[in-house]
Amino acid sequence: MRISARADYAVRAVLEFAVRQGDAPVKAEKIAAVQDIPHTFLEGILGDLRRAGIVDSRRGGGGGYRLVRGATAITVADVIRAVDGPIVSVRGERPTGLSCTGSAQPLLPLWIALRANVRKILEGVTLSDLATDALPEPVRQLAAGPEAWENP
Template structure:
């Protein structure tokens, strides 16, 4: 996605170019690009001038959009969305915990566009979270 974002004004980019630039196996990348095309994130063209390009400006595509297109729901528990879960007894507090986790992950991923990443200018809330020393620790 970042290769396409930084080359947005160049037109379509061949999958081979992206694969080589990011050291990703071409077949693996084609699968991801297919998911992104079906998700309306990228467009593709065939032919000599063909390749892939962003379906809309990088400033309108969030990291959350891409995660959803490739992996589905951003946060799941046992393969289900948190809102589809039910707990009883002492486990009841788990549901609001999973919902809060999902809300925070969504807040970060929906707040960062590919234009932000392409320019290296992450939004302040994300920079602030990343600046916390505890964020870099592996407990």
């Protein structure tokens, strides 16, 4: 699985909003500077997040962006889907829409299991978990194993 720059930047941007939850709207320029994200690229990402109902925007001197819902109600999966679409795809299709024949038949349940596991993790981590450095224990355990950091 590959996490796109767009998805990484989107998660970093909304994490900034989560850390500042309850504060006044934050300007895109500030988020771009703090997270070292190209400003014009971030504006496009924020537009996708706004259309997905994750952030809203306010114009003017006191304007900027902020989360629409609380950080406990927004998962990392929500953010990634808003900017990149489906979490796991094979050749651009959801695994459930594929068909495999002959010797490739065992691939379909493999792709579906991969999708289920990725979704389980990304849907199980909220912005609040990240903002408070309180990842769910199963995620911490997966990341703590030495094999998680090594390439075979």
